[in-house]
Amino acid sequence: MGIKKIVLNEKHKVGEFIRFIKLDCKYKRGVKYINNKKTNKSRLAFLIDFPQSWSAIESIYEEAKKMENLEIFLIAIPQLSPGAKETKIAELTNASYEFFKELGIDAIKANQDDNSWYQLSELNLDYIVYTRPYNEYYPECYKSYVLCEHSKIIYVPYAYGMLGDKMLSLVLPDSFMHSAHRVYFANESRMIAYKNELPWYKKKLSKRLKYMGFPRFDQLERRCISKNDVDRFTVAWMPRWAANDSNSDQKKSHFLVFYKELVKYFSENPDMKLIIRPHPKMFSSYVAENIMTKEEVSEFKAACRKANVELDEAKDCFETINKSDVLVADYTSLIAEFFMTGKPIIFCDTVDGLNVEGQKMCGSLYRAGDIGSIKQYLGLLRNGNDEGISKRKELISELLPGKTGEIGKNILEAMLNS
Numbered sequence: 001m002g003i004k005k006i007v008l009n010e011k012h013k014v015g016e017f018i019r020f021i022k023l024d025c026k027y028k029r030g031v032k033y034i035n036n037k038k039t040n041k042s043r044l045a046f047l048i049d050f051p052q053s054w055s056a057i058e059s060i061y062e063e064a065k066k067m068e069n070l071e072i073f074l075i076a077i078p079q080l081s082p083g084a085k086e087t088k089i090a091e092l093t094n095a096s097y098e099f100f101k102e103l104g105i106d107a108i109k110a111n112q113d114d115n116s117w118y119q120l121s122e123l124n125l126d127y128i129v130y131t132r133p134y135n136e137y138y139p140e141c142y143k144s145y146v147l148c149e150h151s152k153i154i155y156v157p158y159a160y161g162m163l164g165d166k167m168l169s170l171v172l173p174d175s176f177m178h179s180a181h182r183v184y185f186a187n188e189s190r191m192i193a194y195k196n197e198l199p200w201y202k203k204k205l206s207k208r209l210k211y212m213g214f215p216r217f218d219q220l221e222r223r224c225i226s227k228n229d230v231d232r233f234t235v236a237w238m239p240r241w242a243a244n245d246s247n248s249d250q251k252k253s254h255f256l257v258f259y260k261e262l263v264k265y266f267s268e269n270p271d272m273k274l275i276i277r278p279h280p281k282m283f284s285s286y287v288a289e290n291i292m293t294k295e296e297v298s299e300f301k302a303a304c305r306k307a308n309v310e311l312d313e314a315k316d317c318f319e320t321i322n323k324s325d326v327l328v329a330d331y332t333s334l335i336a337e338f339f340m341t342g343k344p345i346i347f348c349d350t351v352d353g354l355n356v357e358g359q360k361m362c363g364s365l366y367r368a369g370d371i372g373s374i375k376q377y378l379g380l381l382r383n384g385n386d387e388g389i390s391k392r393k394e395l396i397s398e399l400l401p402g403k404t405g406e407i408g409k410n411i412l413e414a415m416l417n418s
Helices: 003-035 051-065 095-103 165-171 188-197 200-208 215-222 255-267 282-288 294-306 318-323 334-339 356-363 371-382 389-399 407-416
Strands: 042-048 070-076 127-130 152-155 180-185 209-211 233-238 272-276 309-311 326-329 345-347
Touching: 003 152, 003 180, 003 200, 042 051, 051 070, 051 095, 051 215, 051 407, 070 095, 127 407, 165 188, 180 188, 180 200, 180 407, 188 209, 188 356, 200 209, 215 334, 215 407, 233 255, 233 318, 233 334, 255 272, 255 294, 255 309, 255 371, 282 294, 294 309, 318 334, 326 334, 326 371, 334 345, 334 356, 334 389, 345 371, 356 389
Parallel strands: 042 070, 042 127, 127 152, 152 180, 180 209, 233 272, 233 326, 272 309, 326 345
Antiparallel strands: none
16 A cells, blocks of 8 residues: 555545544534433434335334324425425425325424424424434434434334444434434344444443344234235235446346346236335336436336236335245345235345345245346245245244334333433
8 A cells, every 4th residue: 555545544534533523523422411401301203204114113103193192293304405405395296295195194394384394403302213314314413413312312223124334324324323322223234244344432322322123024924914816816016126236236127137037927827926026225226327318217007007016116015925935036125014014026146245134034945146046936936835844933933033013112112210
């Protein structure tokens, strides 16, 4: 390593140290402020900018509603692009707010009609729960390092997350993690990996990190019921969104490889059904990267309507999980939810780059790298030949900490006692 590179590297480390100390001071002031408050009721807000993340904290919200000494608020935030200007705040599409309206759940619309942001300072909050730790997607007044001076910042991940250590800096950015009061990891190995990467001056963060299970697993008990269409073999396909593999730390989608053959296969087998649930970013990413045009996306959706194929773009994944007998998938964190039902999964990827839970879970699945293998496994599973069921049941018991249905309750109690 050249002298110039060494100097730049050390300068970066010094800058990182200074940034951490400054943010840690803000965090400590916030905790002291909350601990010194004298109120009869604690006040808790959930920040939702991604409707698909709601089911990950829904069980916490349901438990919070039962508590008489706790006031709760839902803050619905528009999905912002990094660096986006806030000149027309009132006109921003707020998918989360519309989502809660459809459910009949009261929520505060973050982008107000007077072209301003709703100020959380008006609520005098003790705790603020985030499901996504990316400050660049929030307006300035909602960034964790701003709000941490007057509230305790809580992070409950919306995804189980099985990608390995190389992704930590992307999925757990410093500007958020340094301002968080508690981080409730969805799986243990990601917590351990993050702790191991902390430099000496950040080791104090370790006490803020907890593993108590993934609250979305509570929904398996509350909402996953037997499907109605018992006579029709139903397959869910969840392709990944990343189309190019220039980033070796990302997993690649097989949508472009398989979609024509799969649509054709199910159109020729009307006694079977295919539900395609693409990642929410997939089609927009393909259009942005000139992989598909808007017209081609529209043509594909029209082809699905004509064939024996349902395109699931709903905010909630559990209806598809309920309907399906088997899942075909690239790497997706939703594998974890489907895996916990005990149903079979055909995995169109490798376990390379996955963490401990990911390697155990995905390593026990049926593996298919081409359309012929997918069809072969579907034929076997359709006829009840599921050789991997006993191994999956063993892993379900191993990977579920505590009782499903009480994970959200336990996290809420730990949060309020922190």
